[in-house]
Amino acid sequence: xxxxxxxxxxxxxxxxxxxxxxxxxxxxxxxxxxxxxxxxxxxxxxxxxxxxxxxxxxxxxxxxxxxxxxxxxxxxxxxxxxxxxxxxxxxxxxxxxxxxxxxxxxxxxxxxxxxxxxxxxxxxxxxxxxxxxxxxxxxxxxxxxxxxxxxxxxxxxxxxxxxxxxxxxxxxxxxxxxxxxxxxxxxxx
Amino acid sequence: xxxxxxxxxxxxxxxxxxxxxxxxxxxxxxxxxxxxxxxxxxxxxxxxxxxxxxxxxxxxxxxxxxxxxxxxxxxxxxxxxxxxxxxxxxxxxxxxxxxxxxxxxxxxxxxxxxxxxxxxxxxxxxxxxxxxxxxxxxxxxxxxxxxxxxxxxxxxxxxxxxxxxxxxxxxxxxxxxxxxxxxxxxxxx
DNA sequence: GCGATTTGCCTATATGGTTTAGGTGAACGC
DNA sequence: GCGTTCACCTAAACCATATAGGCAAATCGC
Numbered sequence: 001x002x003x004x005x006x007x008x009x010x011x012x013x014x015x016x017x018x019x020x021x022x023x024x025x026x027x028x029x030x031x032x033x034x035x036x037x038x039x040x041x042x043x044x045x046x047x048x049x050x051x052x053x054x055x056x057x058x059x060x061x062x063x064x065x066x067x068x069x070x071x072x073x074x075x076x077x078x079x080x081x082x083x084x085x086x087x088x089x090x091x092x093x094x095x096x097x098x099x100x101x102x103x104x105x106x107x108x109x110x111x112x113x114x115x116x117x118x119x120x121x122x123x124x125x126x127x128x129x130x131x132x133x134x135x136x137x138x139x140x141x142x143x144x145x146x147x148x149x150x151x152x153x154x155x156x157x158x159x160x161x162x163x164x165x166x167x168x169x170x171x172x173x174x175x176x177x178x179x180x181x182x183x184x185x186x187x188x189x
Numbered sequence: 190x191x192x193x194x195x196x197x198x199x200x201x202x203x204x205x206x207x208x209x210x211x212x213x214x215x216x217x218x219x220x221x222x223x224x225x226x227x228x229x230x231x232x233x234x235x236x237x238x239x240x241x242x243x244x245x246x247x248x249x250x251x252x253x254x255x256x257x258x259x260x261x262x263x264x265x266x267x268x269x270x271x272x273x274x275x276x277x278x279x280x281x282x283x284x285x286x287x288x289x290x291x292x293x294x295x296x297x298x299x300x301x302x303x304x305x306x307x308x309x310x311x312x313x314x315x316x317x318x319x320x321x322x323x324x325x326x327x328x329x330x331x332x333x334x335x336x337x338x339x340x341x342x343x344x345x346x347x348x349x350x351x352x353x354x355x356x357x358x359x360x361x362x363x364x365x366x367x368x369x370x371x372x373x374x375x376x377x378x
Numbered sequence: 379g380c381g382a383t384t385t386g387c388c389t390a391t392a393t394g395g396t397t398t399a400g401g402t403g404a405a406c407g408c
Numbered sequence: 409g410c411g412t413t414c415a416c417c418t419a420a421a422c423c424a425t426a427t428a429g430g431c432a433a434a435t436c437g438c
Contacts, residue, residue: 004415004416005415006415006416028394028395028396029395029396029397030394030395030396031395038415038416038417039416039417039418040395040396040397041396041397041398041399041416041417041418041419042415042416042417044396044397044398045414045415045416046415049396049397050395050396050397104343104347106347106348109348113352135355136355136359137363139353139355139360140355140359140360140363140364143341143344143350143357143360143364144337144341144360144363144364144367146340146344146349147336147337147340147341147343147344147364148333148336148337148340149340150340150343150344151335151336151337151338151339151340151341151343152332152333152336152340154336154339154340154343155332155335155336155339158293158295159295159298160335161332163302164328166324166325166328166329168332170325170329171325171328171329171332171333174326174329174333175329175332175333175336178333178371178372178375179371181371181374182367182368182370182371183367185370185374186367194386195386195387217423217424217425218424218425218426219423219424219425220424227386227387227388228387228388228389229424229425229426230387230388230389230390230426230427230428231386231387231388233425233426233427234385234386234387235386238425238426239424239425239426379438380437380438381436381437381438382435382436382437383434383435383436383437384433384434384435384436385432385433385434385435386431386432386433386434387430387431387432387433388429388430388431388432389428389429389430389431390427390428390429390430391426391427391428391429392425392426392427392428393424393425393426393427394423394424394425395422395423395424395425396421396422396423396424397420397421397422398419398420398421398422399418399419399420399421400417400418400419401416401417401418401419402415402416402417402418403414403415403416403417404413404414404415404416405412405413405414405415406411406412406413406414407410407411407412407413408409408410408411
């Protein structure tokens with residue numbers, strides 16, 4: 001009887017793929033075991049429980065998303081950086097809806113603190129350097145940007161924008177314009 | 190053996206309460222049956238399956254939220270209406286996190302079309318009457334506002350804003366200011 | 379009132395996901 | 409070769425979902 005070559009990393013990646021194909025809520029140890037043609041109990045040698053699998057997928061997605069965003073904003077500033085950040089974020093959610101969902105998975109505080117979520121906040125602050133915002137305005141702006149990006153892609157992927165014939169892409173561009181303008185007028189002299 | 194007096198309505202309300210107490214994902218027929226001290230199978234006389242229970246809770250929450258928002262914006266206009274809308278929305282999510290989650294439950298298109306979701310869109314458009322936006326700007330603005338409100342309360346209830354000592358309430362007010370300003374500068378002459 | 383029917387909840391059972399305990403065989407260290 | 413470790417196994421308990429079928433209380437026709 002050959003070995004399937006299970007490792008936490010391979011299980012995490014397969015779980016991420018499964019999430020994109022069938023939705024994050026369909027990520028179960030049973031489904032994962034089927035995918036590797038192995039019995040469910042075998043997975044417990046590599047994962048503490050199903051919670052750990054989901055947490056690992058979440059952390060993996062956060063890293064991957066942070067990498068893409070970092071790549072997109074490198075060498076850009078101002079509205080250019082804002083747009084690159086926002087598009088990288090939205091593109092990731094559209095290309096990997098299951099992983100994006102996973103990135104929203106509730107992590108316990110210490111896991112969250114050690115996650116790439118911190119990089120996300122840092123990159124958002126980096127974007128805002130082009131807008132000359134002093135504290136606490138900068139924190140307010142970080143929260144507003146995070147809210148718009150997350151809210152938009154959540155509603156979009158949930159199909160919320162498909163009932164009118166105005167293209168979502170245009171609303172996205174319009175929203176980024178409005179955000180850029182709002183941030184510029186709030187620059188502290 | 191006395192009767193428990195089960196009806197779809199009472200089960201839906203109890204499910205909503207359960208969602209607020211333990212989280213929407215903890216809403217199961219088993220938990221509901223325990224709450225009424227009946228056997229799980231008995232619930233199937235009143236509900237087709239667990240999917241229907243969740244759908245009913247979602248529709249209930251959408252109605253309730255729409256009622257609160259309608260009440261809040263009545264007789265207001267401009268920034269006053271925007272603030273009232275936004276606060277009613279956020280207050281509901283904070284007071285009833287499980288129901289708010291339920292309102293985000295994926296409905297099939299025809300159920301969604303018959304739901305209070307339609308009222309939400311109408312009310313958002315009503316808010317924008319004070320800002321003189323022509324189409325397609327109005328649709329863009331509806332989407333942006335929906336994204337900010339949903340995104341903000343999602344991140345806030347997920348604990349995303351609890352790691353800095355800047356009060357979330359201040360960021361919320363700042364964000365509403367910024368949105369109001371952005372909408373005013375986009376008014377079509 | 380009394381029989382027939384409907385209603386409300388029941389038991390029993392099947393399916394499938396999670397988790398733990400304990401076992402086996404193949405590979406590897408020496 | 410011998411023992412240990414590792415990767416995967418069987419078995420079994422627990423819980424949620426769902427269906428089938430039964431019984432008794434409530435309700436309706438007369």
